[in-house]
Amino acid sequence: MAEVNGHASQSASTERIQIVDDEKTFTSELTGQIERWGLRDSGFNYNIVAVFGSQSTGKSTLLNRLFGTTFDVMDETRRQQTTKGIWMCRGRDMGVMVMDVEGTDGRERGEDQDFERKSALFSLASSEVLIVNMWEHQVGLYQGANMSLLKTVFEVNLGLFGKKQMDGGRTLLLFVIRDHIGQTPLANLQATLVADLNRIWDTLSKPDDLKDRKLSDYFDLAFTALPHKILVPEKFELAVLSLRKRFTDKSNPDYLFKSAYHKRIPADGVAFYMQNIWEQVQSNKDLDLPTQQELLAQFRCDEISAGALAEFNEQAKSQKRPVESGRVVEGLGELMKNWRTRALTRYDRDASRYHKGVYTRKRADLVSVIDSTLSPLFLGQLKNLHKLAVVAFKQDLLNGLKGDNYDFAEVVTKATKKCEETFSTGAKEALVEGTDWNWEDELEVIKEEIRGVADQCRKDETKKMINQIERNVKKIISEPVEIQLSKPSSEMWDSVLTTFKETLAKAEATYLAKAKSFNCTEQENVTSLAALRKRSWIVLRNKIEEQTADQVLLGKLRAHFEEQFRYDDQGVPRVWKPEDDIDGAFKKAKEETLELVPLYSRIKPLDSSLEFVLEDDASDDLANEEFEFSSSLVVLSETKCLDLINKFRRDADAYYVEAKRSTVSSIAQIPYWMYGVLVVLGWNEAMAVLFNPLYFTFLLFGVATAYMIIQLGLTGPLLQVTKSVAGEVQKQATQKLREVLTADAAAPQPTQTDRTSTSRQSSRQSSYFDEDSEIELKERVQ
Numbered sequence: 001m002a003e004v005n006g007h008a009s010q011s012a013s014t015e016r017i018q019i020v021d022d023e024k025t026f027t028s029e030l031t032g033q034i035e036r037w038g039l040r041d042s043g044f045n046y047n048i049v050a051v052f053g054s055q056s057t058g059k060s061t062l063l064n065r066l067f068g069t070t071f072d073v074m075d076e077t078r079r080q081q082t083t084k085g086i087w088m089c090r091g092r093d094m095g096v097m098v099m100d101v102e103g104t105d106g107r108e109r110g111e112d113q114d115f116e117r118k119s120a121l122f123s124l125a126s127s128e129v130l131i132v133n134m135w136e137h138q139v140g141l142y143q144g145a146n147m148s149l150l151k152t153v154f155e156v157n158l159g160l161f162g163k164k165q166m167d168g169g170r171t172l173l174l175f176v177i178r179d180h181i182g183q184t185p186l187a188n189l190q191a192t193l194v195a196d197l198n199r200i201w202d203t204l205s206k207p208d209d210l211k212d213r214k215l216s217d218y219f220d221l222a223f224t225a226l227p228h229k230i231l232v233p234e235k236f237e238l239a240v241l242s243l244r245k246r247f248t249d250k251s252n253p254d255y256l257f258k259s260a261y262h263k264r265i266p267a268d269g270v271a272f273y274m275q276n277i278w279e280q281v282q283s284n285k286d287l288d289l290p291t292q293q294e295l296l297a298q299f300r301c302d303e304i305s306a307g308a309l310a311e312f313n314e315q316a317k318s319q320k321r322p323v324e325s326g327r328v329v330e331g332l333g334e335l336m337k338n339w340r341t342r343a344l345t346r347y348d349r350d351a352s353r354y355h356k357g358v359y360t361r362k363r364a365d366l367v368s369v370i371d372s373t374l375s376p377l378f379l380g381q382l383k384n385l386h387k388l389a390v391v392a393f394k395q396d397l398l399n400g401l402k403g404d405n406y407d408f409a410e411v412v413t414k415a416t417k418k419c420e421e422t423f424s425t426g427a428k429e430a431l432v433e434g435t436d437w438n439w440e441d442e443l444e445v446i447k448e449e450i451r452g453v454a455d456q457c458r459k460d461e462t463k464k465m466i467n468q469i470e471r472n473v474k475k476i477i478s479e480p481v482e483i484q485l486s487k488p489s490s491e492m493w494d495s496v497l498t499t500f501k502e503t504l505a506k507a508e509a510t511y512l513a514k515a516k517s518f519n520c521t522e523q524e525n526v527t528s529l530a531a532l533r534k535r536s537w538i539v540l541r542n543k544i545e546e547q548t549a550d551q552v553l554l555g556k557l558r559a560h561f562e563e564q565f566r567y568d569d570q571g572v573p574r575v576w577k578p579e580d581d582i583d584g585a586f587k588k589a590k591e592e593t594l595e596l597v598p599l600y601s602r603i604k605p606l607d608s609s610l611e612f613v614l615e616d617d618a619s620d621d622l623a624n625e626e627f628e629f630s631s632s633l634v635v636l637s638e639t640k641c642l643d644l645i646n647k648f649r650r651d652a653d654a655y656y657v658e659a660k661r662s663t664v665s666s667i668a669q670i671p672y673w674m675y676g677v678l679v680v681l682g683w684n685e686a687m688a689v690l691f692n693p694l695y696f697t698f699l700l701f702g703v704a705t706a707y708m709i710i711q712l713g714l715t716g717p718l719l720q721v722t723k724s725v726a727g728e729v730q731k732q733a734t735q736k737l738r739e740v741l742t743a744d745a746a747a748p749q750p751t752q753t754d755r756t757s758t759s760r761q762s763s764r765q766s767s768y769f770d771e772d773s774e775i776e777l778k779e780r781v782q
């Protein structure tokens with residue numbers, strides 16, 4: 001077979017495609033290419049083969065010869081890598097997709113073994129037959145024969161696809177030994193390789209559930225040797241031809257594409273299937289063994305990151321305490337941005353020179369640590385802003401609701417807007433770009449909270465307003481009701497209720513006018529008005545209670561009785577004469593007065609339209625006291641009425657007796673003949689006084705003095721002076737008497753003979769002395 005040069009013109013059926021490029025990106029054009037190869041509709045009637053082996057071991061040459069593919073082959077004069085990435089080509093005149101894979105131990109990639117691991121694993125997992133290409137002299141070498149690479153690949157393959165491959169999809173590992181001179185028979189080489197592979201398999205770290213799996217559970221092994229291409233080209237070609245037959249001739253007993261190796265993926269899904277495998281292989285961390293540069297980069301990037309972080313932490317610490325203590329730190333967002341930028345700039349400056357991947361990864365770690373340190377500050381600041389905004393909101397409400405001329409809704413809207421603005425401004429300032437922090441949720445919490453505060457405030461204000469209106473009602477009805485109840489008449493309750501209803505109507509109008517600005521709901525208005533009616537009624541009821549208290553009502557009855565009994569029709573006080581009909585007048589006045597008791601006992605107007613009705617079940621959270629309207633209409637209970645009547649009767653009887661007595665006293669005057677008797681009996685004494693000049697002078701003097709005193713209005717003062725003088729005289733006399741008695745007590749001891757009389761005397765004295773007198777006496781002696 002003629003060697004096909006990659007640069008030669010290719011027919012569409014053998015056009016090759018790079019499925020994974022240098023940057024490890026999987027092509028998006030494989031589907032289209034499979035279609036161009038004419039394999040799209042071949043169902044399961046296709047095979048996939050790949051090659052694995054060190055660089056420049058004649059892999060492309062072999063594939064081109066075996067399958068008639070058009071892979072690039074290295075120029076014989078320059079030993080340099082030709083295959084980069086993974087290429088795929090359709091076998092000429094056969095339904096085989098052949099993958100030429102970049103060689104291992106690539107000089108060009110240096111220490112970066114990442115690609116060779118991934119490409120080997122990809123080939124192993126996706127193809128039916130994997131040709132392991134090696135020089136004869138590589139057999140038995142651990143590194144040279146890629147055994148360490150195979151170990152890693154087996155291990156990851158087991159982890160990733162081990163379970164799936166158990167259900168089917170075994171793979172054939174076809175070892176092709178190149179430049180076989182023949183000194184060592186193939187059987188020996190084969191034995192060495194099998195021993196190596198089993199050893200590798202035994203030392204694999206397998207998943208727990210696949211611990212007992214053997215190499216043969218997953219792989220079939222086949223071995224073949226090719227003679228030296230340069231030294232014995234004919235033999236080489238013949239051997240290749242015979243190997244080719246094993247791929248093409250199904251009747252060949254050594255046919256290699258056994259159905260057991262088929263992955264059972266329809267041809268039109270192969271592109272997608274392979275892409276998936278590549279993605280799994282790519283994202284597998286077990287393959288990412290660091291190179292020396294990476295190790296160095298990790299070390300240095302960690303160091304640089306720690307330095308930047310130390311400075312950053314110091315700065316962040318300075319604001320931790322103020323924020324935790326509940327203070328809103330002015331310009332915190334700006335500060336945080338500065339610390340963050342400073343730390344990242346410092347890291348970027350020093351670390352960006354190292355391995356790109358490591359630098360980027362470590363930078364992401366640094367950003368995450370910085371953000372997680374700043375996040376509590378941000379959240380703390382939000383919390384403090386929240387508190388501040390709500391406090392300001394409450395203060396604004398307080399200030400706005402001062403006085404009487406405020407519009408509640410307006411005050412609340414203004415305060416709400418200000419509160420939200422305060423918070424949003426502060427929160428936006430605290431936000432650091434590049435983070436996923438959010439403050440909108442907190443704003444929602446605030447909105448909810450201030451809605452609650454405003455609602456409570458509205459309820460309090462409504463309560464206050466109702467209390468105020470209640471006080472006004474009390475003030476307004478107090479006097480007129482008192483007057484109306486003092487003038488008992490059959491229309492007394494009509495006038496009381498008229499006053500009450502008028503006042504209540506005004507109160508309700510006042511409430512409704514105010515309630516508008518409170519944004520009260522219809523239900524709230526209904527409740528509040530019911531409360532207002534109830535409270536007003538209670539106010540009236542209390543006033544009535546006060547005016548019908550025992551003594552007050554008794555006073556009223558007495559006054560009414562007196563009016564009827566002691567005054568005549570013209571309102572002039574009556575002076576009872578014996579001929580007057582006291583009994584009749586008394587009876588009439590008493591009966592009329594007693595009729596008032598039932599009138600007072602129940603609130604019942606003559607005009608039924610004036611009756612006031614209050615629903616007992618009117619819900620009222622403003623006035624919770626126990627209250628029953630129907631019973632509130634009863635002012636005096638029956639027992640109380642009887643009690644009052646009895647008390648009043650006693651009073652009335654007293655008036656009656658007094659009236660009677662006044663007639664008796666007017667009857668009991670001194671009879672006129674008594675004056676005659678007086679003149680007759682006192683004639684001599686009168687004459688004696690008249691005719692004795694001394695007596696007469698005294699009489700004249702006495703009469704004149706009395707006349708003057710009366711004329712000058714000095715009767716009162718004179719009586720006062722007389723009383724004082726008499727009092728003083730009495731005091732002096734007592735004093736003198738005490739002195740006399742004290743002198744007696746201080747006299748020498750009486751003789752034995754006098755003792756009896758003295759003891760008698762002292763016992764008498766002791767009766768004069770009380771304890772105070774003794775103390776006074778002692779003081780005087782001293």
Ligand SMILES: Nc1nc2c(ncn2[C@@H]2O[C@H](COP(=O)(O)OP(=O)(O)OP(=O)(O)O)[C@@H](O)[C@H]2O)c(=O)[nH]1
Nearest residue numbers: 055056057058059060061074076081082083103229
């Ligand atoms: N001695 C010897 N040389 C060979 C054999 N097959 C191919 N070569 C030569 O080895 C060189 C490399 O051949 P390639 O087929 O490009 O090798 P490769 O493994 O595909 O190379 P890369 O794709 O770069 O890894 C070429 O100069 C071939 O002529 C062989 O069986 N024996």
